[in-house]
Each structure stands twice: as C-alpha cells, then as structure tokens.
Amino acid sequence: MINRRWSSTAFIGLLTATTLAGPAPALADDRAEPTTEPPRVQLVLDVSGSMRATDIDGRSRISVAQQAFGEVVDALPDETQLGIRVLGATYQGKDKEQGCLDTQQIVPVGPVDRTQAKAAVATLRPTGFTPVGLALREAAKDLGAGTTARRIVLITDGEDTCAPPDPCQVARELAAQGTTLVVDTLGLAPDEKVRRQLLCIAAATGGTYTAAQSADDLTDRLKQLVDRARDTYATTPAKVDGTNACPDAPLLSPGVYTDRETFSEHRWYRVPVRPGQELRASVSVALDRPVNPDYGVLLRATAADGRELVRGVDAGSGRADVISAGLRWSAGEDTEREEDTEPTPAASAPPTVTTVCLVVSNMFAPRAGTAADPGMPVELTVDVVAASPAPDGPDLGRGWVLLLLLTLAGLLTGLITGLLTRWWVATWRN
Numbered sequence: 001m002i003n004r005r006w007s008s009t010a011f012i013g014l015l016t017a018t019t020l021a022g023p024a025p026a027l028a029d030d031r032a033e034p035t036t037e038p039p040r041v042q043l044v045l046d047v048s049g050s051m052r053a054t055d056i057d058g059r060s061r062i063s064v065a066q067q068a069f070g071e072v073v074d075a076l077p078d079e080t081q082l083g084i085r086v087l088g089a090t091y092q093g094k095d096k097e098q099g100c101l102d103t104q105q106i107v108p109v110g111p112v113d114r115t116q117a118k119a120a121v122a123t124l125r126p127t128g129f130t131p132v133g134l135a136l137r138e139a140a141k142d143l144g145a146g147t148t149a150r151r152i153v154l155i156t157d158g159e160d161t162c163a164p165p166d167p168c169q170v171a172r173e174l175a176a177q178g179t180t181l182v183v184d185t186l187g188l189a190p191d192e193k194v195r196r197q198l199l200c201i202a203a204a205t206g207g208t209y210t211a212a213q214s215a216d217d218l219t220d221r222l223k224q225l226v227d228r229a230r231d232t233y234a235t236t237p238a239k240v241d242g243t244n245a246c247p248d249a250p251l252l253s254p255g256v257y258t259d260r261e262t263f264s265e266h267r268w269y270r271v272p273v274r275p276g277q278e279l280r281a282s283v284s285v286a287l288d289r290p291v292n293p294d295y296g297v298l299l300r301a302t303a304a305d306g307r308e309l310v311r312g313v314d315a316g317s318g319r320a321d322v323i324s325a326g327l328r329w330s331a332g333e334d335t336e337r338e339e340d341t342e343p344t345p346a347a348s349a350p351p352t353v354t355t356v357c358l359v360v361s362n363m364f365a366p367r368a369g370t371a372a373d374p375g376m377p378v379e380l381t382v383d384v385v386a387a388s389p390a391p392d393g394p395d396l397g398r399g400w401v402l403l404l405l406l407t408l409a410g411l412l413t414g415l416i417t418g419l420l421t422r423w424w425v426a427t428w429r430n
Helices: 061-075 114-122 132-143 167-176 192-205 215-231 333-338 400-429
Strands: 040-046 081-087 103-111 150-156 181-187 209-211 255-261 266-273 277-286 297-302 308-312 322-330 354-362 376-386
Touching (some): 040 061, 040 103, 061 114, 081 114, 103 114, 103 132, 132 167, 132 181, 167 181, 167 192, 192 209, 255 266, 266 376, 277 297, 277 354, 297 322, 308 322, 354 376
Parallel strands (some): 040 081, 040 150, 150 181, 181 209
Antiparallel strands (some): 255 376, 277 322, 297 308
C-alpha cells in the first residue's frame, strides 16, 4: 500500500527552466509562444431569504457579506478582472419553478470599476430561492474560455433548494470539460448538509471550502481567494497522453502538463537527462469525485530497462482535494557504485543522454455509483537543472584500515563501559 503522508514537497512548483544541450525533446503538443492573461474571478453571492438571519456577530448574513465585498473590491489588484453574479436576489413570489431561475450577473467580468461593483452589492436585499447549481453553470459561462485558470468564489448560507441541476454534479461536469475552472466555497451557516455540499463542489474542481464564523473571517478569506487568482498558471498546462509502457511514452521537455488517469492505473512519460543534470518532477492528482478512504499517489523514475532509480511517495499541500508526489534524480547517481571497476573503452566514450521513464501510479478505488470516466485530473511538472550533489561523508578508509579503526573503537567503548560500571557498583554499595 502506498504510504499516505501529508507534507509539502519543496519542488512542487515549476522551477527555473533550463535548456537541454543537444536536440530538444518534442513537446506533447505543438504550442505557440505562451501569452499571459489577467486573472479572471467571478464572485457568486447567495441573496436568498435565509441571508436575513442575524447570527454573525449580531448582524445579518447579507450585511456581513456586503461589507466583505466592499473591502475586497477596494483591495483588488488593478490587473484583476472581476465579475459578480447573484442568486435568489429578485423573485419575491412562491412559484418555485420561476424562483429557481433567479440568477443574474450584476457586474460583468472585466476591469474593476470599484464604485460600480460596491454600489451593485450594497443595494441587494435577501429575497428568494437558492439555485446554486444553475448559478455555477452560468458563472462558468460568464468567465468564458481562455488560457488562464478561472476562479469562482461562491458565498452561501444554505444548500441548493432547486436541484436539478445538482450543484455538485455541475461542478463535476465543469471539471470534466477541462475548462481550468476552480470553485472555492465559503459557508455562512454551521449546517452539516451545507458543509457537505460545498465540500463536494470545491473538491470536484480543485478548490477549497471554508466556514466563515465572523465578519473578519469572511473578509480575510475572501481576500485570500481573490488574490490567489494571481498565483494560477499564466497559461494552460500542455495536454499530454501518457501510455502504459515506457518505450512508446511521450518525450517531455521542462514544462507543466495535464493528463487524466483512471482508477489504479499506471501512466508513463519519458524525460531526457544528461550527465551533470538533475531531474525534478512532481505530480498532483485532483480528487474530483468520491473515492474510498485508502488511496495514494506514487511517482517513480526508472531506467529504460525497468530498473527503479528513485520514487516519491504521496504528500499533501494542505488541501484535502489534491494528492501530490515529487522526486529528484541526478544523472550519474547509478555510476558511483562502479568507480572501482577497471576502465573500458566504452567508459571513455562521450557521455550520452539518459532517457528517464516517469511513472505516475494511483491507488484510487471508487465508491459505489462513482463514474470511472473521465479519469482523475493529473498535473505533471517536469524540470531539468544543474545537478546539486549532496556533500561527501567522512572517509573512514577501507580494508585493513577500516578494520583497525573499528577494533580501536570497540576497545575504547568496552574500557569506558567497564569503568562506568565499576563506579556505579561502588557508589551503590555505599
């Protein structure tokens, strides 16, 4: 069983890329020069009737949300493109069919007009139903397509009262479409059903869930989530299709790649590494659907003949919706054991490139009723840098020299132990 441990991997992010000497490996996909886009964020606010409740610092939930929105808008970086969508904000009747269509975008996604955005939120009054699923689907359309990851921040105090569409299923559909869409959720009510639903939405898209217990909690967390949009990739990771064996696996250069892996599958990729270089690789698998509690991810580097070079067991990044693993390996590590052999003509030949096979494996098992297709989202980061060997240990010699050192150490240890024992016995008798 793959060991399930949660620790941060120092090289989880893409490090400074280096160019391999010699012919460059082909990318999985032909890509044009990457272009950057500003962060795009859509805030989705629940304005249903339950937001009138006054249980957050003695204030209504809607007033706390409005204050948080105002402070976040004032602190937005100028390059951020922001949109605001509401649900349950206009229909005051009892017709559920009509009330469950009540979602509008009150601020279109684009450069921030702070005055317009704050005024639009300040005039909201809690009114109707809670069509969370429909609002998420429309919010994704509002953000549109592009090369950067999009973020939706959903703030609600209740579970969807209008399904279908079920909001968790909508989140899974959006993730399966490969839209690089992340949904973060903020819950304003200590309700277990709401918590489970918001957790499901966040997990399906690689987002996070937070329960806001006070106005300060909501404001601080909302600022963090909006600001996080600047930390997403400037371009979409390249699509790559791993294989079930090394010989025909795609050859990767340093970069970030995305793939999908079914339950309990092994996917192979190849990376060329020259002597004096170090391979650094990491993989993250998003838990976008319910899986059994025992699971893990394994990343291995093997030689072309199947010999394992190094492995990195699964670790965590502080989020329960993503499992990661990483490894590092330097070309030449396996040659150290041959340093005492007689040189051969082949040993004096120019150094050649080593093709390292990367294997991504998972131990996921679906829960009853969980769909297997499409596979779990996989993100693979590959880099090749100058090797940084560990410092040499002290040389204690070998052969008769080492035997003599060990003998002297044993004699000294026995002498000291005997003296201490005699002292202790003499002291005890007195």
